[in-house]
Structure formats: structure tokens, C-alpha cells
Amino acid sequence: MIEWFTWVQLPVAVAAGLLCLVLGFAGRVPSDLTLGALAVVELLVLVQIVVAIAAPGFGNSPTGSALEFWVYLVSAALLPPAAAFWALLERNRWSTVVLGVAALSVGVMVYRMLQIWTVQSV
Amino acid sequence: MESLQSAPVETRTPTKMSGIGRVLVAVYGVLALAALGRSFVQIVSKYDEAPLAYALSALAAAVYVVATIALVRPGVVWYRVAWATIAFEFTGVLVVGTLSIVDPALFPHDTVWSWFGRGYLFIPLVLPVLGMWWLAKHRPTAGAA
Numbered sequence: 001m002i003e004w005f006t007w008v009q010l011p012v013a014v015a016a017g018l019l020c021l022v023l024g025f026a027g028r029v030p031s032d033l034t035l036g037a038l039a040v041v042e043l044l045v046l047v048q049i050v051v052a053i054a055a056p057g058f059g060n061s062p063t064g065s066a067l068e069f070w071v072y073l074v075s076a077a078l079l080p081p082a083a084a085f086w087a088l089l090e091r092n093r094w095s096t097v098v099l100g101v102a103a104l105s106v107g108v109m110v111y112r113m114l115q116i117w118t119v120q121s122v
Numbered sequence: 123m124e125s126l127q128s129a130p131v132e133t134r135t136p137t138k139m140s141g142i143g144r145v146l147v148a149v150y151g152v153l154a155l156a157a158l159g160r161s162f163v164q165i166v167s168k169y170d171e172a173p174l175a176y177a178l179s180a181l182a183a184a185v186y187v188v189a190t191i192a193l194v195r196p197g198v199v200w201y202r203v204a205w206a207t208i209a210f211e212f213t214g215v216l217v218v219g220t221l222s223i224v225d226p227a228l229f230p231h232d233t234v235w236s237w238f239g240r241g242y243l244f245i246p247l248v249l250p251v252l253g254m255w256w257l258a259k260h261r262p263t264a265g266a267a
Contacts, residue, residue: 067167071159079152086144094141098148105152108243 001062001117002051006110009044013107016041020100030087030095041103042080048110049073064116072116076109143193146249146256150190153245157183157234175233178218182234185210189253201262208257212250215239219247 016037023034052073055061062069083102087095161179169176185207192204219238222229229236239246 065163065167068160068163071163075155075159078155082151083148086148090144092141094144097142097145101145101148101152109156 001048001055001060001114003114003118005047005051006114009048010107010110010114012044013041013103013110017100017102017104017107020096020103022100024093024096024098024100027093028096029091029093030084030099034096034099035084035087038080038084038099038103041106042077045073045077045080045106045110048113049077062117063119069113069116072109072113076106076113079106079109143256143260146252147190147193149245149249150186150193150253153242153249154183154186154190156242157186160234172229175229175236178214178235179233182211182214185214193253196262198262201257204253204257208250208253211246212254215246215250 019037020034023031028034052069079102083099087099089095157179161176161183164176164179189204189207189211192200192207215235215238218229218233218235222233222236234242234246238244
């Protein structure tokens with residue numbers, strides 16, 4: 001895990017989540033903007049997967065449980081596509097809120113992943 | 123006589139998950155995923171350390187999954203399943219949450235419900251209440267199979 005990249009990823013996920021929540025509660029259906037925001041969140045998670053695969057090879061290994069880290073990472077990667085798929089199935093304001101919930105959940109998971117990688121030395 | 127034609131199109135089976143219920147289902151889904159992932163990790167890597175806490179985690183995770191499905195599926199049976207699972211969760215978070223504070227030695231390792239779900243932003247405590255409120259407002263109509 002590259003720390004600065006994770007610190008970029010976190011605010012992006014949170015911002016995307018808040019954006020979708022606000023627009024959703026304002027009654028907007030999923031748009032290019034909100035779906036695009038989720039796509040950015042997903043892209044960063046995919047980059048994180050590549051980083052997590054490569055990093056141990058450069059002597060950068062998780063201090064906590066690698067298994068737990070990967071369960072979080074895979075779950076985080078599944079959320080945005082699932083929410084987007086659902087948003088396309090039924091386009092109403094609540095699908096936008098669901099997009100926001102997914103993006104915020106990714107943010108929480110990324111934060112947990114950072115903890116597992118850096119400070120949790122069990 | 124032709125009034126049937128002018129009736130609003132309502133052919134799709136009304137699901138319980140339309141409207142704000144979708145958000146509830148989404149949050150339940152995320153919580154189910156989180157609980158499932160966590161208990162999977164706990165049981166695979168360190169089940170021996172705290173069999174009670176980790177078995178409880180797995181049970182809670184399974185119930186969250188069933189509750190999520192029950193919220194989505196239409197019909198009276200699934201409605202009852204949703205009530206049962208959500209009531210179970212609420213009881214679980216209250217009992218385990220209280221015990222984990224009164225007697226921490228009982229649950230030396232975290233479960234979803236320890237400290238009223240503190241590790242999960244207290245979502246496990248709030249969600250069943252919202253779920254029960256929502257179920258009470260959306261009883262299945264006799265027409266919906």
C-alpha cells in the first residue's frame with residue numbers, strides 16, 4: 001500500500017459519496033456526473049489492487065493480516081459496480097443515494113485497509 | 123367498459139425495495155458484506171482464540187444476509203422473515219452490546235455487536251430500528267403475492 005496514494009483515494013471516495021448523497025436527497029436521478037464519480041472511485045480501488053499485489057515485492061508488506069486486507073479490498077472493488085448496476089436498473093433519486101452510500105463505504109474500507117497495512121501489528 | 127384500458131400501468135410486481143427502502147437495503151447489503159468478510163477472516167485465521175465471539179460473528183453475518191434478502195423479496199412470508207431477522211439483530215446488538223460493556227471478559231474479541239456496534243459506526247444499532255419502522259409502514263398488501 002502506497003500511503004500517499006491512499007490519502008488521495010480517501011478524500012476522493014468521501015467527496016464522491018457526499019456529492020451523490022446531496023444530489024440524491026435533492027431529487028436528482030443518477031447522472032453522468034454521479035456515475036462518473038463512482039467510476040473514479042472504482043478506478044482508484046483497482047489501482048490499489050495493483051499496488052497491493054506489487055508492493056510486497058518491493059519490501060512493502062502489510063503489518064496486519066494480509067487476508068483481512070484483501071477481504072476488504074475485494075469487497076471495496078465490488079461495491080461501486082453493484083451500486084451503479086442497481087442505479088441503471090431503476091433510475092430514481094434513491095439510486096443516487098445508494099451510489100453515495102457505496103462510495104462512502106469504500107472510503108471507510110480504504111481507511112480500515114490503511115490501518116491494517118500500517119499500524120496494526122498484531 | 124373500456125375503463126380497464128385506462129388504468130395506470132401497474133403490471134410490474136411491486137417490490138418492497140422501491141423508494142427509500144432501496145437505501146435501507148443497500149446499507150443492509152454493505153453491512154452483510156462487511157460482517158461476512160470479517161467473520162470469514164476471523165474464523166479462517168484465529169478461530170481458536172475466541173470461538174464464542176467468532177461463532178457469534180458468523181451467525182450475525184448470516185442473519186444480516188438473510189435480512190437483506192428478506193427486505194428485497196415480496197410476499198408475506200419474506201415479510202415475516204424480515205421481521206424475525208431484524209428483531210434478532212436488534213436483540214443481539216442490545217444483549218451483546220450491554221454484555222460487552224458490563225463484562226468485557228466475556229467478549230475479549232470484537233464482534234459486530236460489541237459496544238453496540240462501535241466498530242461499525244453504530245450502524246448495527248440504528249439499522250434495525252429503521253428497518254422495523256420501515257417494515258411497519260410497508261405491510262404487504264393482500265394482492266401482492
